[in-house]
Amino acid sequence: MQYRNAMRFCQPVLAVLLLAALIPTLALQNPAHSNSCLVSPAANQAGALYALGQSAAALPLAEDAIESSKIDCGKMNIALISQFADLAAIYQGPGCYDDSEKVLRQIIAIK
Numbered sequence: 001m002q003y004r005n006a007m008r009f010c011q012p013v014l015a016v017l018l019l020a021a022l023i024p025t026l027a028l029q030n031p032a033h034s035n036s037c038l039v040s041p042a043a044n045q046a047g048a049l050y051a052l053g054q055s056a057a058a059l060p061l062a063e064d065a066i067e068s069s070k071i072d073c074g075k076m077n078i079a080l081i082s083q084f085a086d087l088a089a090i091y092q093g094p095g096c097y098d099d100s101e102k103v104l105r106q107i108i109a110i111k
Contacts, residue, residue, distance in 0.1 A: 040065040043083055046090065055093030062087045076110050
């Protein structure tokens with residue numbers, strides 16, 4: 001009987017102590033280079049070229065932007081989805097549908 005009473009007291013106390021220990025850790029976590037995932041001059045240039053109908057010129061820039069973002073943010077970062085979607089659209093311009101499909105599958109893998 002005393003054991004049950006002790007457990008009823010200990011479980012909430014333990015939960016509060018664990019929470020108190022975790023809050024500072026969680027509050028201090030910031031994603032590394034999160035802004036660099038979203039801002040890429042190469043991606044901006046690729047988008048501008050694509051808008052002008054120059055898919056062939058946009059393609060290497062878009063690929064470089066993604067490789068740089070993968071290094072900065074990790075290969076499975078959700079911030080890469082917009083860059084992958086842009087790359088898939090750029091691949092479709094010159095008719096590279098197989099390459100576009102591969103990129104779209106990478107988006108699905110991230111989600």
